[in-house]
Amino acid sequence: MLRRVLRPTLGRSLLIRGLSSRSGNSILDWDGNVSEIKKKIRSLIPGEPSNFLYDTKHLPPEHSDVVIVGGGVIGLSVAFWLKTLEKRRGAIRVLVVERDQTYSKASTGLSVGGIRQQFSLPQNVQLSLFAIDFLRNINEHLAVADAPPVDLQFNPSGYLLLASEEGAAVLESNVRMQSHVSLRQEGAKICLMSPAQLQKKFPWINVEGVALASYGMENEGWFDPWSLLQGLRRKVQSMGVFFCQGEVTRFVTSSSRMRTSVGEEVNLKRIHEVHVKMDNSLEYQPVKCAIVINAAGAWSGQVAELAGVGKGPPGTLQGTKLPVEPRKRFVYLWHCPQGPGLETPLITDTNGVYFRREGLGKNYVGGRSPTEEEEPDPANLEVDHDFFQNKVWPHLAQRVPAFESLKVRSAWAGYYDYNTFDQNGVVGPHPLVVNMYFATGFSGHGLQHAVGVGRAVAEILLNGHFQTIDLTPFLFSRFYLEEKVLEQNII
Amino acid sequence: MAAPRAVLRLVPPKWNVGRRGFRDLSGVVTPERNLRKKRTLLQFLSDHFYEVEFLREYLLQRQIQKVHLDNRAYSHIESTYGPDIAGAYFVLKHGGAVINYHGLDSLLSLKELQSLSLQRCPHLDDWCLSRLYPLAGSLQELLLAGCPRISERGLACLHHLPNLRKLDISDLPAVEFPSLTQILVEEMLPNCEVIGTDWAQGLRQGPEEQPQDTAGPIPAE
Numbered sequence: 001m002l003r004r005v006l007r008p009t010l011g012r013s014l015l016i017r018g019l020s021s022r023s024g025n026s027i028l029d030w031d032g033n034v035s036e037i038k039k040k041i042r043s044l045i046p047g048e049p050s051n052f053l054y055d056t057k058h059l060p061p062e063h064s065d066v067v068i069v070g071g072g073v074i075g076l077s078v079a080f081w082l083k084t085l086e087k088r089r090g091a092i093r094v095l096v097v098e099r100d101q102t103y104s105k106a107s108t109g110l111s112v113g114g115i116r117q118q119f120s121l122p123q124n125v126q127l128s129l130f131a132i133d134f135l136r137n138i139n140e141h142l143a144v145a146d147a148p149p150v151d152l153q154f155n156p157s158g159y160l161l162l163a164s165e166e167g168a169a170v171l172e173s174n175v176r177m178q179s180h181v182s183l184r185q186e187g188a189k190i191c192l193m194s195p196a197q198l199q200k201k202f203p204w205i206n207v208e209g210v211a212l213a214s215y216g217m218e219n220e221g222w223f224d225p226w227s228l229l230q231g232l233r234r235k236v237q238s239m240g241v242f243f244c245q246g247e248v249t250r251f252v253t254s255s256s257r258m259r260t261s262v263g264e265e266v267n268l269k270r271i272h273e274v275h276v277k278m279d280n281s282l283e284y285q286p287v288k289c290a291i292v293i294n295a296a297g298a299w300s301g302q303v304a305e306l307a308g309v310g311k312g313p314p315g316t317l318q319g320t321k322l323p324v325e326p327r328k329r330f331v332y333l334w335h336c337p338q339g340p341g342l343e344t345p346l347i348t349d350t351n352g353v354y355f356r357r358e359g360l361g362k363n364y365v366g367g368r369s370p371t372e373e374e375e376p377d378p379a380n381l382e383v384d385h386d387f388f389q390n391k392v393w394p395h396l397a398q399r400v401p402a403f404e405s406l407k408v409r410s411a412w413a414g415y416y417d418y419n420t421f422d423q424n425g426v427v428g429p430h431p432l433v434v435n436m437y438f439a440t441g442f443s444g445h446g447l448q449h450a451v452g453v454g455r456a457v458a459e460i461l462l463n464g465h466f467q468t469i470d471l472t473p474f475l476f477s478r479f480y481l482e483e484k485v486l487e488q489n490i491i
Numbered sequence: 492m493a494a495p496r497a498v499l500r501l502v503p504p505k506w507n508v509g510r511r512g513f514r515d516l517s518g519v520v521t522p523e524r525n526l527r528k529k530r531t532l533l534q535f536l537s538d539h540f541y542e543v544e545f546l547r548e549y550l551l552q553r554q555i556q557k558v559h560l561d562n563r564a565y566s567h568i569e570s571t572y573g574p575d576i577a578g579a580y581f582v583l584k585h586g587g588a589v590i591n592y593h594g595l596d597s598l599l600s601l602k603e604l605q606s607l608s609l610q611r612c613p614h615l616d617d618w619c620l621s622r623l624y625p626l627a628g629s630l631q632e633l634l635l636a637g638c639p640r641i642s643e644r645g646l647a648c649l650h651h652l653p654n655l656r657k658l659d660i661s662d663l664p665a666v667e668f669p670s671l672t673q674i675l676v677e678e679m680l681p682n683c684e685v686i687g688t689d690w691a692q693g694l695r696q697g698p699e700e701q702p703q704d705t706a707g708p709i710p711a712e
Contacts, residue, residue, distance in 0.1 A: 136592060136618050140552075140555055143548075145537055145548065146537070154644065155644040155647065156620070156644065156645065156647075156648050217621075217624050221621075341675055342650070342679045343647055343679050360643060360672065
């Protein structure tokens with residue numbers, strides 16, 4: 001009886017709904033519903049992206065063999081070499097997670113773009129030689145069918161390092177070492193110049209206070225880091241690497257207690273999942289992975305802390321943090337119509353001031369690394385113009401008298417992924433978190449070493465040891481063993 | 492290799508007319524051209540079949556290797572007959588225009604070289620120019636006309652050659668501002684005669700800038 005009462009009312013309401021569906025809005029609604037249903041049916045067909053319940057196009061895949069945290073030049077270089085050196089085509093699934101797809105704060109795009117072989121450590125010289133070889137043949141390495149070639153806009157003008165009386169002996173021994181370091185039977189081509197020779201070659205320099213200068217004759221100069229990044233990105237995408245925009249917020253790890261041969265107990269950790277959180281939402285995707293590579297640049301310290309690196313009593317291996325923190329550096333662009341001409345190399349003065357030519361319009365780009373006391377606050381990328389007025393310009397004007405009258409056109413700031421321990425990179429696995437590899441901490445020369453470091457990380461991941469360049473001094477364990485590997489020529 | 496090369500001619504023609512470099516296979520297209528519109532058969536197949544894409548990449552690598560093979564150093568000739576004969580042999584064997592960065596090995600040991608003509612070499616770029624400094628003691632004449640890959644950044648390394656008296660940098664398509672570059676190179680090398688582009692070529696004249704001809708006929712009304 002209830003059913004008989006309900007049925008007419010149901011019938012009437014259906015009739016009412018039927019009448020109202022004849023109006024304009026509801027007809028569109030019906031079409032919208034039909035297209036939704038069509039989309040869902042299409043997503044069931046194999047080969048189509050499966051968006052049956054909700055759209056997952058923006059999320060990373062659920063499984064990935066290698067997750068690279070950080071999509072800058074070092075992260076992309078590791079992805080490139082992993083895909084080049086894998087034994088079978090398509091053997092390794094690589095995911096690159098990048099928090100900011102505009103690269104607005106990434107050190108790569110804000111870099112001055114120099115590359116030099118004038119380092120005091122043989123490993124750094126070898127990395128630079130490898131990188132310059134790669135950059136020279138970049139269109140063979142990064143060729144993608146039907147895409148325009150990569151134009152790096154490399155200026156082979158060289159680096160000129162000036163040394164005062166105290167630094168002259170060190171400079172000379174460094175140059176001797178650089179000429180003997182070989183990677184495929186090629187040393188660095190650096191020539192030493194006395195103040196008189198320097199004055200003859202570059203008449204616009206004031207050689208007061210200079211005892212010795214070292215000048216890179218070839219394979220040194222500067223290039224456009226953005227085109228390298230885009231070239232790597234394009235090639236790496238064509239090789240099948242997955243890209244995802246998101247932030248790594250958590251590592252899900254498991255530990256096992258092991259006993260060393262001495263009898264000591266250690267806690268070995270393994271990362272099983274990486275939680276990648278999307279921008280402006282609480283949505284995250286857990287990605288099951290085998291290996292995690294920390295190439296997060298200035299923020300590598302935070303990523304390492306998520307994995308538990310440094311959580312332990314200080315002085316032990318568990319308590320050794322990754323000593324990489326962001327440091328802000330300013331770069332200024334100025335115009336000087338009477339300035340030095342086309343032959344200007346990248347000049348580094350005795351007190352750390354550097355500058356180079358930019359383009360053909362008598363513009364110059366330069367700056368200075370502040371001392372420990374003057375370190376600016378790395379919370380934001382605001383530029384301090386007083387720093388230029390007080391700390392950079394006087395030295396510029398003293399070294400190049402033409403720079404007494406110049407006009408600053410613009411300035412920007414970028415981060416160094418500064419290694420507070422010894423200002424050299426950290427490469428290789430962590431001794432306790434067994435599947436986390438570091439490729440960070442290069443303190444200002446990450447861009448020029450990116451290609452070599454990428455290859456080194458790919459080799460140690462796939463083969464278990466370094467092959468092309470031996471970067472054993474750059475392993476993480478040196479922080480615990482307190483073995484500093486110092487680089488003297490930091491700009 | 493005749494049959495594959497015939498297939499590859501389906502790729503659209505390139506705008507750098509001249510000797511065919513390995514760039515042909517990689518499909519250099521201007522950014523403005525919409526790639527979606529005019530896809531050739533080979534590009535279409537390449538998008539849809541892994542085998543065709545692999546074949547194209549393989550043939551590209553083969554062409555690159557051929558250039559490298561042509562440029563290898565003839566060390567046995569150099570050790571038997573000396574660097575001069577080795578350099579001459581290199582130039583005569585494949586026609587010197589294949590020279591690239593590695594090919595310069597054969598020329599850089601010639602310590603008394605006075606004149607070097609590198610005109611219209613398609614593989615010569617800024618990296619190669621930075622390699623010329625060992626010839627600084629003797630080189631007096633350098634001709635670089637018509638090289639498609641040399642830009643003003645490579646010309647900046649020519650200041651290592653102080654004995655240069657004659658430099659030809661005309662018709663360099665990759666140099667953006669030819670007249671300005673010529674001025675800067677002349678400032679950099681004060682003792683050198685620089686033959687560059689025509690002065691008037693760099694100036695753009697609009698109708699309002701042309702001098703008013705007051706003696707001409709005044710239009711009626």
